[in-house]
Amino acid sequence: MHSLLTLILQVGVILALARFVGLLFRRINQPQVMGEMVAGILLGPSLLGWALPGLSAALFPPESLPSLNAVSQIGLLLFMFLVGLELDPQLLRGRGHSAVAISHTSIIAPFLLGTGLALYLYPRLAEHHVTFAQFALFMGAAMSVTAFPVLARILNERNLLRTKVGATTIACAAVDDVTAWCILAGVVAFVRTAETQHTLSFTVGGSLLYVAVMVWGGRRALRWLESYYLNRGRLTQDSIGIVLLCLLGSAWITEWLGIHALFGAFLIGAVMPKQAGFVDELVGKLEDVTVVLLLPLFFAYTGLRTRIGLLNGATMWLDCGLVIVVAVAGKFGGSAIAARLTGLSWREASAVGVLMNTRGLMELVILTIGLDLGVIPPSVFVMMVLMALVTTFMTTPLLHWVYPLRMIREEAVAADAGREIYSVLVPVGLPSSGPDLLRAALTLAAPEGLRIYALHLMRASDQALIGGGARPPHYDEALQPLIEAAAERAVTVHPLAFVSRDAGKDISAVAHDKGAQLILMGWHKPVLSQSILGGTVNTVMREARTDVAVYVHAHDAPWCRVLVPYSGGLHDRAALELARRVAKHNGAQVTVLHVVQPQRRSGDPQLGLTANPDLTDSGHVQLRVVESNDPLETAVREVRQGYDLLIIGVSEAWGLEPAFFGRRHERLAAESAASLLIVRKFDGASA
Numbered sequence: 001m002h003s004l005l006t007l008i009l010q011v012g013v014i015l016a017l018a019r020f021v022g023l024l025f026r027r028i029n030q031p032q033v034m035g036e037m038v039a040g041i042l043l044g045p046s047l048l049g050w051a052l053p054g055l056s057a058a059l060f061p062p063e064s065l066p067s068l069n070a071v072s073q074i075g076l077l078l079f080m081f082l083v084g085l086e087l088d089p090q091l092l093r094g095r096g097h098s099a100v101a102i103s104h105t106s107i108i109a110p111f112l113l114g115t116g117l118a119l120y121l122y123p124r125l126a127e128h129h130v131t132f133a134q135f136a137l138f139m140g141a142a143m144s145v146t147a148f149p150v151l152a153r154i155l156n157e158r159n160l161l162r163t164k165v166g167a168t169t170i171a172c173a174a175v176d177d178v179t180a181w182c183i184l185a186g187v188v189a190f191v192r193t194a195e196t197q198h199t200l201s202f203t204v205g206g207s208l209l210y211v212a213v214m215v216w217g218g219r220r221a222l223r224w225l226e227s228y229y230l231n232r233g234r235l236t237q238d239s240i241g242i243v244l245l246c247l248l249g250s251a252w253i254t255e256w257l258g259i260h261a262l263f264g265a266f267l268i269g270a271v272m273p274k275q276a277g278f279v280d281e282l283v284g285k286l287e288d289v290t291v292v293l294l295l296p297l298f299f300a301y302t303g304l305r306t307r308i309g310l311l312n313g314a315t316m317w318l319d320c321g322l323v324i325v326v327a328v329a330g331k332f333g334g335s336a337i338a339a340r341l342t343g344l345s346w347r348e349a350s351a352v353g354v355l356m357n358t359r360g361l362m363e364l365v366i367l368t369i370g371l372d373l374g375v376i377p378p379s380v381f382v383m384m385v386l387m388a389l390v391t392t393f394m395t396t397p398l399l400h401w402v403y404p405l406r407m408i409r410e411e412a413v414a415a416d417a418g419r420e421i422y423s424v425l426v427p428v429g430l431p432s433s434g435p436d437l438l439r440a441a442l443t444l445a446a447p448e449g450l451r452i453y454a455l456h457l458m459r460a461s462d463q464a465l466i467g468g469g470a471r472p473p474h475y476d477e478a479l480q481p482l483i484e485a486a487a488e489r490a491v492t493v494h495p496l497a498f499v500s501r502d503a504g505k506d507i508s509a510v511a512h513d514k515g516a517q518l519i520l521m522g523w524h525k526p527v528l529s530q531s532i533l534g535g536t537v538n539t540v541m542r543e544a545r546t547d548v549a550v551y552v553h554a555h556d557a558p559w560c561r562v563l564v565p566y567s568g569g570l571h572d573r574a575a576l577e578l579a580r581r582v583a584k585h586n587g588a589q590v591t592v593l594h595v596v597q598p599q600r601r602s603g604d605p606q607l608g609l610t611a612n613p614d615l616t617d618s619g620h621v622q623l624r625v626v627e628s629n630d631p632l633e634t635a636v637r638e639v640r641q642g643y644d645l646l647i648i649g650v651s652e653a654w655g656l657e658p659a660f661f662g663r664r665h666e667r668l669a670a671e672s673a674a675s676l677l678i679v680r681k682f683d684g685a686s687a
Helices: 003-027 032-042 053-059 062-086 096-125 132-144 148-157 164-192 200-221 223-232 237-257 261-270 276-304 314-341 346-356 360-373 378-393 395-402 405-415 431-442 477-488 503-514 535-543 570-586 605-611 631-639 666-670
Strands: 422-427 450-458 493-499 518-522 547-552 561-566 589-596 621-627 645-649 675-680
Touching (some): 003 032, 003 053, 003 062, 003 276, 032 276, 032 360, 032 378, 062 237, 062 261, 062 360, 096 132, 096 164, 096 378, 132 314, 132 360, 148 360, 164 261, 164 346, 200 223, 237 261, 314 378, 346 395, 422 503, 431 450, 431 477, 431 547, 450 477, 450 503, 503 518, 503 535, 535 547, 561 570, 561 631, 570 589, 570 645, 589 631, 631 645
Parallel strands (some): 422 518, 518 547, 645 675
C-alpha cells in the first residue's frame, strides 16, 4: 500500500479507537488519557498482533513505522511545550518551603529505591552494552516522575485546587516535574556522550548555559509577545508562528547539545509569559490538535513497542509486581511522610501521596527516551509501562477513599467559620446570560456576605488534557462575560468549569459539595418546547438538596417594584424570603399578594401571614389580601400593573405543580413585562 495511504489509515484507526476507549474510561471515572494509553497498547502486538496477526501486519507494516514515529514526535514536542507553559511560579506563592520539601522527598525516595531495584534487575535483564551506572540512574529517574498534566486535571475535576491538599500537591508536582526532568537530562547526557562527538563536560556545560540564558534572558525577550497580545487583544497567526519557531529552535538546540529535543520544548514553554489570557488562548489554539490527534499517535507507537508477551513466566511477572511495589512505595510513601512532617494530617498527607503517585503520560515519555537510547531492554520497558498504567489507574479510586468529597466540604465550611455567608451557585449555559444572573444574585445579599460560584458544564467531547488544569479553574468562554461584569462591580466570583454527562445531576451535586444555599438558574427557550420548568431545570428541581430559583429575564431596568403572589405553601414562603432579601439589599418595594378563598374564617391558618412579624416586619414589604377562586388569574391581572419583578413559588395554585411540563404558568411570563423568578424550596424533612 502507498505510504501516504497507510499513514492516513493508521491515523484514522488510532484516532477512532483512542476516542472510543477514552470514552469508556471516562464512564468509570478515569482520566481520558488513561483510555488512550490503553488503546495504544491494544493496537500493538499485545492484543491486535496476537489475536489478528495478519491485520496487524497489514495495518502497521514495519516500513511505515518511521513515518508514524516522526509525526508522533511532533506531537510530543507540542505536548511538552504546553506542559512547560502551564507551569506557573505563582503556584509556589506561600507554599514554597513545604512544596520543595515534599517534592524533593518524593524525588529522592523513589530515586533511591529505583537505583536499589537496579541492583536486582541489572544482572538479569539489562543489555550487555549498558553499564550499571546508566541503568541504575535511568531507573531512579523513571521512578521519580509525576504526571503533572493528568494530576492537574484530576485536581480541577474534583474542585481540589482551592483546598490545602490541592494547592500543596499542584505546587509539589510543579517542583517535582522540573527536578525530575533536570535529573533525566543529566542521565541522558551521561548516556549519549558515549555515542556522540560531544564530551560530557560540553553537554552538561552547554545545557546549563542554555538554561541560564533562557531563564534570565529568554524570559525577558519573550515579554514582547505578552505586550503584543495585550495591544491586539488576541493572538494573531504571526505571533503563533513566532511561538512555534521558538519551540522548534529550542528543541533543536537541546537535541544538538545531547540532552533530547523534548527538554528544549519544555524549557521554552516554562519561560513563556504567564499572563492568564495569553496562556489560555495559546493553549486553546494548540491543545486540541495536540491532544486529540497527535498524542494518540504516540500512544499507538508506544503500544507497538510494548510486547506484554515478553513477560513469559512467573518470575518475570513477579519482577513486574516488584517494580510496581517499589514505584508506589517510593512515590506514595515519600510524599505522604514528607507531607505529614510539614504539618498536614495523616489523611491529607495520604491524599498528597496518592496524587503524587500518578505517572500517566509523562512516564511513557521518559520510558520512550530510555528505550530509544537502549538503556532499558524491551522487557523492562513493558514492566515500566504497566507500572505507569497501574499507578495512574489507582489514583482516582484511592483518592475517593482517602479524601472523600465530605472532607472538601468540611474544609470549605471551616474556612467560612465565624462569617455569615449566603452562597449561590449560578449555572451558566450561554455567555450572554451570565451578567443577568450575576445581577440577580447580587440583589440577594451584601457583597461581603455573598459567595457566588459560577458554573459552566462542558460536553464530554470538550474535555482537554492540559488547559486550565494547573492554574485556578479554567475561565471558560461562557463564564467570561459574567467574570468581567463581576470585576466592574468589584465582586469576587469563583468560576468552575468541567465536563458533564448529565447537567442536571452535576449541578445538583456541585451545589451540595459547595454548600450552596441557592441554585440560581437562567432560562433559555428550548428548540422543541417552551416549558420553563422542563429539561435540565426539571432535573435540578427534582434532584437538588437545596433551594432552586429559575430566572426569566425580561428587561434591564432596576427592580423597584416586586410582586410576590402568596397562597401559604412551602415554596411561597421561600419566594417571600427571597423577596425580603431583595428589599433589604436592593431597596425594592415588595408587594405580597395574599390570595385566599372567599368567605375564609378569620382563624384560617393561611391568614397567619398577617400576624407573622418575621415575614412582614420590613418597611419595604407590604401585604395585600385578596379573595379569589382563581389565584392564577388574580396574579396575572396584578402583575400587569407595572411591576419589575415577579417572585413566585412552585405551587399548584400558580400552575407550577405538580404538572412541571404544563403550560398554564406560561401566562405569568407571557402576559407581563416583568422579569420572573420561580422558587422551589428544598424540604429536607420530606426528602
